Amino acid sequence: MEIQGQFLDATVMDFVTDGSFLELPLNFSAESKQSEATSLHSMDIRERFYDFASIHGFADAESKVSLGSLGMENSLDCSMSSLTGRSKRKRVITSNQRHAANIRERKRMFSLNEAFDDLRKKVPTFAYEKRLSRIETLRLAIVYISFMSELLKKNEK
DNA sequence: TAGGCCATCTGGTCCT
DNA sequence: AGGACCAGATGGCCTA
Numbered sequence: 094m095e096i097q098g099q100f101l102d103a104t105v106m107d108f109v110t111d112g113s114f115l116e117l118p119l120n121f122s123a124e125s126k127q128s129e130a131t132s133l134h135s136m137d138i139r140e141r142f143y144d145f146a147s148i149h150g151f152a153d154a155e156s157k158v159s160l161g162s163l164g165m166e167n168s169l170d171c172s173m174s175s176l177t178g179r180s181k182r183k184r185v186i187t188s189n190q191r192h193a194a195n196i197r198e199r200k201r202m203f204s205l206n207e208a209f210d211d212l213r214k215k216v217p218t219f220a221y222e223k224r225l226s227r228i229e230t231l232r233l234a235i236v237y238i239s240f241m242s243e244l245l246k247k248n249e250k
Numbered sequence: 251t252a253g254g255c256c257a258t259c260t261g262g263t264c265c266t
Numbered sequence: 267a268g269g270a271c272c273a274g275a276t277g278g279c280c281t282a
Contacts, residue, residue, distance in 0.1 A: 184267095184268095190268085193269095194268095194269085197269070197270080198270095198271090201270075201271075223281095
């Protein structure tokens with residue numbers, strides 16, 4: 094099943110980019126048509142995924158506000174230590190250890206990005222001239238999974 | 251030029 | 267104690 098590179102139009106991208114779908118109910122269905130604009134939006138997405146699914150033959154076509162801006166930086170460490178009941182311990186670290194930690198962090202971020210690349214390949218997109226950012230990838234994946242779950246439920250009936 | 255995205259460094263906390 | 271994880275800061279690159 095070759096999904097990559099065909100399915101993302103500008104409307105979907107806008108949706109994914111602005112993140113407003115996060116406010117949508119997970120179970121968006123044709124039966125529970127809400128009058129809200131958000132539900133219309135979700136219907137649009139859902140129909141587009143249906144189109145995509147039927148094109149590819151696996152569905153029947155019918156069928157962080159920053160803490161800084163809130164002035165919360167200083168309260169963070171007190172709250173953390175008070176929550177955990179631990180006193181802050183100052184960790185002494187040599188420059189060699191710092192260097193080693195930096196390398197480990199780079200490796201960690203590298204594997205995180207590999208995972209994002211894998212996810213990008215799984216998420217249906219148009220042959221979009223611009224690759225999905227990490228946040229767009231996550232958001233689109235959420236939409237896609239919701240759509241597929243819905244599809245599965247429908248096919249079970 | 252501003253804003254978005256990303257890589258990297260860094261220090262703090264969590265976990266083994 | 268030390269590695270993993272996390273989030274903030276910073277700087278570079280790219281695009282509208």
